[in-house]
């Protein structure tokens with residue numbers, strides 16, 4: 079099994095994550111809280127009340143989990159393609175796999191990564207939603223003191239299954255959209271690269287960026303439901319399940335609710351995934 083694919087997934091994921099985390103915090107707040115009027119209002123309020131650090135809340139756990147999550151995604155994707163087409167990453171430029179195979183491999187990577195991602199993503203979302211300022215002395219102490227305290231509190235208050243709250247929505251979000259992610263990336267690389275050659279860095283950047291946008295645009299409705307389900311464990315439960323969350327959100331806020339965070343998700347997706355794919359390809363080629 080090619081271990082490099084897992085290593086490349088790890089490094090590229092970490093780079094993309096740091097770059098995109100401030101956008102992610104604004105997105106999560108917009109999706110789960112009603113006190114912000116839009117991207118600008120949310121950004122200004124976070125900066126005023128919580129300083130620049132407010133944008134990086136909840137980042138340490140995703141950084142720690144990225145070796146697992148991204149290497150599972152890219153490693154499973156590549157190894158599924160190897161099983162389906164009997165070609166390694168290097169051989170695939172000369173013998174490109176069909177888009178159906180790419181889609182199946184992407185979906186397989188998506189299912190498995192969502193399972194690993196679920197508890198880390200839950201903790202990230204809970205921490206990102208804490209609006210207390212760490213820099214102002216005398217401000218109230220947040221409910222969770224950090225990622226480990228957050229995990230332990232969820233475990234104690236909501237049970238071990240509580241750590242997987244929102245996991246079904248996460249799986250529904252990631253399975254088809256990661257198929258779309260890899261198909262878009264492959265499609266654009268092939269379109270702009272002469273047959274049999276390796277795509278240039280510019281092509282990889284653009285294809286990675288648009289793959290990120292295509293996947294996040296389609297992922298946003300389930301992303302909203304996922305974030306709401308994850309916040310639902312706090313205090314009185316508002317939703318009976320995934321379907322109830324979808325229907326109640328629609329009834330109370332209209333169709334627009336499923337597109338909350340769409341602009342910021344897309345703005346974040348381009349740089350994050352451009353960097354992710356560039357470092358992924360760079361790592362694999364420098365070793366191949």
Ligand SMILES: CN(C)C(=N)NCCC[C@H](N)C(=O)O
Pocket residue numbers: 091094095098251252255256259290293294297347350351354
């Ligand atoms: C639409 N979805 C779920 C994705 N495209 N997932 C792949 C993750 C890529 C990168 N870490 C990111 O956060 O954009």
